[in-house]
Amino acid sequence: MSTAPDENQVENQVENQAAGLDPLVSFEGADKVYNSGFRALDPIGLRLPRAEITVLVGPSGCGKSTLLRMAAGLTAPTNGVMTRRTERMSYVFQDPTLLAWRSVRANVELVAKLQKVPRPERRERAQDAIDLVGLRGFEKAYPRELSGGMKMRASLARALTSEPELMLMDEPFAALDEFNREKMGAELINLWRTRQVTVMFVTHSIPEAVRLGHQIAVMGTGPGHVKQIFRSPSPPTSDPKTERDDNALRELRTEISTMLGGAGI
Numbered sequence: 505m506s507t508a509p510d511e512n513q514v515e516n517q518v519e520n521q522a523a524g525l526d527p528l529v530s531f532e533g534a535d536k537v538y539n540s541g542f543r544a545l546d547p548i549g550l551r552l553p554r555a556e557i558t559v560l561v562g563p564s565g566c567g568k569s570t571l572l573r574m575a576a577g578l579t580a581p582t583n584g585v586m587t588r589r590t591e592r593m594s595y596v597f598q599d600p601t602l603l604a605w606r607s608v609r610a611n612v613e614l615v616a617k618l619q620k621v622p623r624p625e626r627r628e629r630a631q632d633a634i635d636l637v638g639l640r641g642f643e644k645a646y647p648r649e650l651s652g653g654m655k656m657r658a659s660l661a662r663a664l665t666s667e668p669e670l671m672l673m674d675e676p677f678a679a680l681d682e683f684n685r686e687k688m689g690a691e692l693i694n695l696w697r698t699r700q701v702t703v704m705f706v707t708h709s710i711p712e713a714v715r716l717g718h719q720i721a722v723m724g725t726g727p728g729h730v731k732q733i734f735r736s737p738s739p740p741t742s743d744p745k746t747e748r749d750d751n752a753l754r755e756l757r758t759e760i761s762t763m764l765g766g767a768g769i
């Protein structure tokens with residue numbers, strides 16, 4: 505007699521595992537029909553466990569940004585519910601959106617300044633964040649003096665200075681070359697380890713999804729929906745060699761790629 509669980513059992517286990525992890529954000533039957541009448545998302549069931557990185561991966565137009573915006577409260581579900589158990593959140597987008605006339609330090613302090621965090625505290629927080637993302641020594645530099653990767657580090661540091669519990673990241677590293685993209689992925693893992701933030705991370709890249717995610721929601725189009733939610737077999741890794749040599753991660757990458765029609769590897 506076979507003892508292997510059937511596919512449904514495995515799926516249920518995966519769901520139960522994620523459910524038991526005290527989600528910071530949850531979507532229950534949350535769908536989205538825009539005012540134009542366009543159905544961007546079919547009902548979504550997804551939970552973001554606290555202090556974990558959840559990655560949304562899928563083709564263009566499958567509603568990844570719509571779901572992220574819903575988590576942010578920028579767009580409401582048409583039916584169903586989105587529950588977010590924190591107000592302390594920050595966003596990081598593909599474009600670092602630094603102010604050209606402000607130094608790195610002044611840019612990094614900006615959100616905390618808008619939140620009226622007193623100056624000495626905001627200085628300290630900004631310096632901690634600058635150190636964490638590896639920009640020490642560049643506090644007085646202006647954005648024009650920074651490389652693309654350094655600008656993205658500054659953008660990450662600015663998001664951290666507001667001490668978020670939740671970070672919403674919409675293809676933050678998409679504009680970077682592969683080398684910087686891997687380095688920034690390592691920074692993200694580093695800051696998740698140090699600060700235990702909960703992260704919702706949107707990407708088109710399957711390798712990036714598998715490298716960064718504790719949990720990976722694979723999405724499809726027509727209308728947007730979650731095809732499957734995977735728990736990563738290994739903790740997020742900042743070591744490309746471990747990633748390459750880890751059979752379970754390799755298998756997961758292949759499975760997701762097959763699910764998405766061979767795209768993204």
Ligand SMILES: Nc1ncnc2c1ncn2[C@@H]1O[C@H](COP(=O)(O)OP(=O)(O)OP(=O)(O)O)[C@@H](O)[C@H]1O
Pocket residue numbers: 538539540542544562563564565566567568569570571728
């Ligand atoms: N305000 C809006 N009104 C009408 N349709 C919209 C609106 N915003 C997005 N859409 C549509 O909803 C669908 C999902 O968009 P969304 O930006 O969430 O997808 P995505 O997966 O993030 O895409 P990409 O990877 O290309 O950024 C798309 O077809 C888009 O054209």
